[in-house]
Amino acid sequence: MKSAARTPVLVGIGVAHQREDDWRLALEPLDLMLHAVRAAGGDAGGAAALAGAQWIAVPRGRWKYTDPAGAIARAVGAGGATSVLASVGVSQQTLLAEACGRIARGEAHTTLVAGSDAGYRILRAQIAGERATERAEPGAPDEYWEPEEDLRHPVEKRAGLAMPVGLYAILESAFRHAHGWSVEEHRDRLANLYAGFARVAAANPDAWSRRALTPADIREAGPRNPMQAFPYTRLHCSTWNVDQAAALLFCSAERAEALGIPRAKWIYPVASTESNHMAAVSTRACLHECVGAAVAGRAALDAAGLRPEDLDVVDLYSCFPIAVESYAQALGLPLDRELTITGGMAFAGGPFNNYQFQSTARAARLLREGRGPHALVSCVSGILTKQGFGIWSREAPAAGFVQLDLSDEVARRSTVLDVRDAYTGPATVAGFTVVHGRGVAPRGVVLVDTPQGERALATTEDPAWVERLQQEEWVGRGVDVEGVGLRP
Structure with a gap:
């Protein structure tokens, strides 16, 4: 059993957002991130918790800062912190797992992850015929993480599948066929699922869109809801033109006690499981199942000693409907139960490479408010390429924090096919x-x-x-x- 003193706990939660139509008046993404960081520090009781951060990690957004984690460290007085910048393609769950794992291994007593994107600011500048600029920040990160392989196959790029939506829609068609649903029945199912997500977003104070929608609003294409890749309309897709940030502050139990952080605020990371096995969509022999979600998702539940029905709070990554459907299938969760706590990325907002920090913050708050003792939050990287699961609890895990990378097992269970450049x-x-x-x-x-x-x-x-x-x-x-x- 891990030392109780080294048990990692989530003690500080911070989120920030803005909707400023004049991009020049809007905060830069780094400043928005700093608002979330300071909110997390305030949630943990003040500046002392932030100043003690020894490891800070940030996933890259649509900005050009070279060392945002270092800038955060300087801003909060954590000058000795190791700074990490993670490229697109590195799972957000990887950063959360490492933040908790470093504490559990005794390598740090305080860690911080933070992320932000300012897509609305970018959009408003484009509408004005201008380009949103950012200040130059000096330095390079102590560590730069990037994926080992490309997320797309060259043949997919040559076929014009530059945006993820087309590849996700191909997976969706295979899922529909495997379940024996007609095209029209399937479209009804997707519309009903996402109308439910919109209802959740309407009750989420941090959601980007809190407008109630009917299934018909989502299902049918029109001028304000164009078809993107059949059967997905815009309202089935992640909304990334949002200005949102989130920060999560972790301490060892010993450090949290020394800082006087009330136990009522402690949320325990119980398990983190991931698959980083990479296979392009076109190579996957089975398109209608997500092997990584089945392996990593079940491993997370097993590590926590939970059954699917024991989960009180669930947020399945929702960049597109197939991500929700395939994860629910892999975990044994029915599609008619609540599968989001934010409202999903179509409505709550899908800030580029940062959503899981938003959903984890929401899950932790709901656990604090008494929604239940256990939460599961998931993530996707690439085109359902990498899978990650985090289980959180108000109760300390008896076996300590479990961190598993199951990439090798997923690779063994996966069959890949060669893809031809052309075929007649x-x-x-x-x-x-x-x-x-x-x-x-x-x-x-x-x-x-x-x-x-x-x-x-x-x-x-x-x-x-x-x-x-x-x-x-x-x-x-x-x-x-x-x-x-x-x-x-």
Whole structure:
């Protein structure tokens, strides 16, 4: 058993947001992050807790600061802290796990993670015909973390799948087919699921949008809710044009006691489980299941000694509906239970590379308020590429904090296929979508299985094909491919 004195506890929670239409008057993302950091310090009882931080980590946002963690350390008087900057593609759960793990291993008594993005500020500058600028911050981080591999396959990029939504929609089509739902029934299910998320957001004081929506508002495409990648409209997708920040301050139990932080504020990290095994979407033999979520999610529950029904507070990462559906399936959670505490990334806000800090902050607050003793918060990195789960509790874990990287096990359980640059001949559809964009023709994108056991991607802008791909189920059906296109 880990020393009780080294038990990590979450003692400070801080969130910040702004909605300033004049980008010049809006806080820069670093300043917004500092507001959240100081709020976390205040939540923990004052500046002394922050000044003792020995390790500070920040995931990269859409900003150019070279060492934001170092800037935070200087601002709060934690000059000796190790600063970490994590590139996009490093799971947010990895940062949370390391913040807690360093305390449990006796490598630090106080750690801090913080993140922010100012997408609304960027948008308002673009509307004004300008570019949002940031001040230069000196220095480089003590540590820079980045993923080992690219998150997308070159063939996916050449097929025009530059944005994640198209690849997520392909996974969604495979999930629909595996469950035997018709195209229209499936669209109804997605709309009902996200209307429920909108209701949760309406009750969340930190949500970016608190507007109640009907299933029809979400399901049907229109000028204010355009189709993005069938069946996803804009209201199915993460809203990243938001100015939001969050910070989480951790101490050892011994340090928290020395600082006089009331135990009523302590939230215990019980388990952190991750898979960092990387396989591009087009290579995954099974598109309708997320192996990493099944392995890492169940391992988190087992480490905490919990069953799915024991979870009082749940927030499943919600960049797109398939992330929610596949995680719920992997964990054994029914889709008709509450699966978000924020309202999800479509409504509460999906600040670039920072949402899990927001959802963890919300979970901790609800636990403090008595919603229940146990919470599960999850994250996704890439295109359902990496999976992470954190279990939090008002009760100290008997076995201490458990930190597991299950990448090797997930790799053993996963089957990947070769993807051809081009293919001509008969094939079977594995997944598909129609990608929409402003001012361009809709493009059908079809991922196929060849008779040789390989994969290929084919595209079409033929209006007849586009219409059929948005009305009929094509997964499991045969098509003819010529090069990189679908034959009429």
